[in-house]
Amino acid sequence: MPLCSRSLSFSRTITSCTDLFGTLRCRITFIMGNGSARFTMTAVSKGPGLWLIGLGPGDLGHMTSYALQVAEACDKRYLEGYTAVLPSDQEEKLEEIVGKWDRVMRDDIENPEDILQQAQSSMIGIMVVGDPMQATTHIDLKIRCQESGVPFHIIPGLSATSLAVSLSGLQSYRFGRQVTIPFPYGDYLPTSPLEMILTNHSNKLHTLVLLDLDPTGMGLAPPEPMLPEQAYDILESMIARLETSQDKEVASLIGPLSDWNAILLSDIGTVRQRVVSGSFSDISEIKGGGIHCLILPTEFSGMEKEVFEHLKADM
Template sequence: MDEEDSGLWLIGLGPGDLDLMTVAAVEKSKKCDYRFLEGYTALLPDNQLEKLTGLVGGFEKVMRPGVENPKEILDLAKKSKVALMVVGDPLQATTHVDLQLRAEALGVNCHIIHGISITTIVTGAVGLQSYRFGRQVTLAYPYGEYLATSPFNLILENRERNLHTLVLLDLDPTGMGVEIQKPMSPKVAIDVLIRSAKKIGVDIDDWKIVLCTDMGGENQTI
């Protein structure tokens, strides 16, 4: 892999604390000619950004338009070594799977360096078994009067099968993926669940919820 002089590397940074970034991820990122930090699907804490520069060198942040319409990235990868660094594991989001498929369709070599993911951390940290989890969902911000209830319906489907649900909280109040991220607060998340339940006509008063923040880091809280 190191002998190749061009291609795309999708590199997982781990859960947000760069002390948990693998040696392979650091070394490959350093060797790439261009480095991009994907800032759309996950958030790297501000105090880790300078640390990332020190570990791998300079990089450019790329948001939703640059990932979902990746002409610049793929054009560079045809003739240079390009790293797209992703918080967590690079194949956790369908956005990056799509990017991998686009690269391969264009004949661009695409390599994956996996990272520690929230999905592997949180299940054990809260004392639950991973095989008892159903499909994970992302709870989206409401947009004006519009409230997406599809995430809530997926939670209901998991409950009907006696499965837990890992619910990820939205980072983008605008839905455009271009502005500074604003992680959804627990208060907003509970409000979205209550409004969704009321809209569908479901009683959630007896639901048990475990709130987890900063998982995998020194400020991890459950």
């Protein structure tokens, strides 16, 4: 079947168009004049290949109808379980709405020979929390499929990063490069996340800070999301290391860590969602919640300051 097929017919006041988007065939009939338009869709056409299916963040209510159709149509489904976490109640719901699934971890994705072999003859779905192409390992998976001749499809999902920016109330165009704070692993503690935060600050850009999910650094065990208090302590260690290695005082560039403005976003996309602002020292003491991320604002513009102050009321 071709990637795209189109048929057009004209009969005075009626125009009909049939399109194939991926494997979803749509027929749209336009009735001119005083008539109304009719829109119909056929079911997903099954076929071998690998489908990366975005679930959206948190609640499965964010999952698109197309993602639901594709996931249900798959011969075998996997839930990728190391770049993000789906709440346990939503994991149970996922099986109810799309069918049985197995969990895959980092090694399964980075060494996907078994999955690719299955996709040669079956419709295989890998379901990913958020948007599936936010992780570099998933981009590598696309390349591996192309090299192996396996049909590859992407079903986008709402990303947690875009949702976090929206919920903060800050202007999206004023964000710089996002960073991830990793767990220390032995003596390994990179200072590059801190350096990027400083670069964004000097350019008057806000920073979205993702928090690590894997203390082992291996991606093999169930995720253990970093807590705000841990993120604060790790950044303190980064500051000490950077000041020692580069002989510069970070506080002179951005102020003491305890006084940094911060927005904490917890369990976004779920009914337990919480978004609060304050000083970093106050934010770090907040308890509860499962998965967190931070936004470190730079100088505010327009109504951003008012929004930031309003979020303090939720602490």
